[in-house]
Amino acid sequence: MPSVRRLCHELLERQGLTTVFGNPGSNELPFLADLPDSFHYVLGLHEGAVVGMADGYAQATGRPALVNLHAASGSGNAMGALTNAVASRTPLVVVAGQQVRSAIGPEANLSNVDAPALMKPLVGWAAEPACAEDVPRALAQAVFEAELQRRPTYLSVPYDDWAADAGDNALAVLDRRVGRAGVPDAEQGRRLAEQVAAARRPALVLGGDIDSAGLFDEAVRLAERLGGPVWAAPSQFRLPFPNRHPLFRGVLPAGIAPVCEAFEGHDLVLVLGAPVFRYHEYLPGRYLPEGTRLIQVTEDASAAARAPMGEALVADPGAVIELLVELLDAPGEPAGAFRPVPEPATAEGPRLHPEQVFAALRDEMPEDTAYVVESTSTNSSWWRQMDLRHPGSYYFPAAGGLGFGLPGAVGVALGRPDRPVVGVVGDGSANYGITALWTAAQHRVPLTVVLLRNGTYGALRWFSGLLGVPDAPGLDIPGLDFTRVAEGYGVRSRHVGGVEELRAALAERPDHPRLIQVDTALTTPS
Incomplete structure (x- = not known):
């Protein structure tokens, strides 16, 4: 019977999580023992840097990244960096060490009596397995939850669990696959297409999820068929559209009143792959101009549910872009040349602008x-x-x-x-x-x-x-x-x-x- 550690290493290898970003403590050493040669450990000197590196790596590769943190103290050090990963919907799988099971109740040093609560509400899912035999299944859930939610997950594992026998049923977790499809049904697609086709002056707002999902070029094709202005959503963390494209109007200001002002004269605002909206400066006003409708398409069900206005469709933005490009098969007017770059401003004195x-x-x-x-x-x-x-x-x-x-x-x-x-x-x-x-x-x-x-x-x-x-x-x-x-x-x-x-x-x-x-x-x- 394989140990929990050996089975979990194989699970992570099959899921492609062989690059480990970490800063280990004593509780983490039993997990790191006997790492297969295919694993690559990236040491950071502070947990905030560890999560930041993993965040950049996962965004760049488009795949979940594995993070190994030290108990409550290391997890606490990482929480500031974790806020960025949450907001960018980065799929991080965070595994933290915990004291041996018998020492948690007496609150021995380096124990965390309620480990999952420490990381909530930041992470999309957090747990500590009830027994050693459940560790492989829980680790698989952490991986799948991170992929499905595109949000960090957190698993606390008592360090004496790694040497325990995995149990008779644990091998079943190795062959698991979890997928997701988010194509609108026929009625949803028809309704959306009709609304877009009927718009006289549509505007397009694109979120960072467009670039994260590899839809940068597809978004350009859709925008050029619509022919209307394109904005990046406020508080942008990725660029979803060429910034000197003639249709691009820049990043929307992160205030209610200026966003409303930007949409003046548009009867439809189509938001793809972004929350509605991540405001920052408190500049109150109307959410939308009179006569303007807003439709949000996002895979993030929470973002759809919390939006204060408009209608939302929880679906794959890529599938919606494909649907609309097929509907608007006429190429429309040529977009024209990319806007030239102005001469850079200069500063007085020895410093550069x-x-x-x-x-x-x-x-x-x-x-x-x-x-x-x-x-x-x-x-x-x-x-x-x-x-x-x-x-x-x-x-x-x-x-x-x-x-x-x-x-x-x-x-x-x-x-x-x-x-x-x-x-x-x-x-x-x-x-x-x-x-x-x-x-x-x-x-x-x-x-x-x-x-x-x-x-x-x-x-x-x-x-x-x-x-x-x-x-x-x-x-x-x-x-x-x-x-x-x-x-x-x-x-x-x-x-x-x-x-x-x-x-x-x-x-x-x-x-x-x-x-x-x-x-x-x-x-x-x-």
Whole structure:
């Protein structure tokens, strides 16, 4: 009879979860014993970085990723990063160690008396098996729940369970497969097609799920047949549409009133693969203009249920796009040429304007580069200068929690070694995930990190004005030199001054991680 550990390793191998992101403690060592040679362990030096790397890796590969955390303390350290994974609907399978069963009740050190409750309501499913024989089945459920919900799951396992016999029925779990189909039925499809065809001025709003599901090019075909404007949904974490396409109007503002204003004059708003909507700034008003209807299509049943307006169809957006493209088989008017990029703004003094940095990235990096961006105060400069035309080109912290940028970039680079990867990170956010540089160095990941140093929390300065608190303390972070920090972690680094020096550095193609620090002028997100 195989042990629980051996059976679970085989289960994970069959499900393709052989890359393990972790930071182990004593409770986790029995799970990690005798890992098959096909497994690849990626060590992170802090649990927040571990989850951020796994998040980037899972998004880049389109497959669930396995995370191994240390009991309650390690799980707690990871929760900030987990919020981003939840908001981006990343399928992470988090397995945490627990004390031996007999020690949980007396609350021995490193025990967690109610382990599943710790991670709720963040994760889509959390459990601790009632007995050792149930561990393989529960682990399979964690994998399938993550895939079906596209949301992290959490399983706490007492460490004495791994050596126990799996039991006579446990082998049945190895051959399990769980699938999902979300094609609208005939009546739903007919009704949706009629509503879209009857619209005089339709508008399209696309969410990050479009890029996550590999529907980037399909969304372009649909938009060009509809012929109306296209927005990315507010609080965007992936780019679902080429940002310089003539139909693209940018990312919707994350406030109720400005979203309503954007939809003025449109009789139908079709939202694909996004919640309705993830507002941020409190700017109250009407949800929709008078006479505007909204239809949401999403696989996320919770997002459909909680929307405050419109009608929703819980279905595969890909199937709906295919249905509508067939209906609108006439190609429509030519979309026209992509919009040109404006000349980058410049700054007074020795610092570069962020637009100059982004123009250099656009010109010097290959056009299929994947960018992991966590420089929130430069958001408007980013979209003014970049020209992104490929799927999987943009990743952003989905919940706004800092610390995704550096680890996420490492994870994306590990998941997509066939593409150049650049992390664009501000000096404020870099500190939250700085230990990911060590992992990049250890795995010799060919990652470029462009660190924009302005000496302050730029986005917070903007919010302080928006909220009427200009005298708030704690907004400046002087005295940081990330070249010295990165060198300490084993990453080659340099501090560049002018635009030409930056462009020359970006034109190099090293086979190892590097960090380029550039001093930039303070800008606002919008």
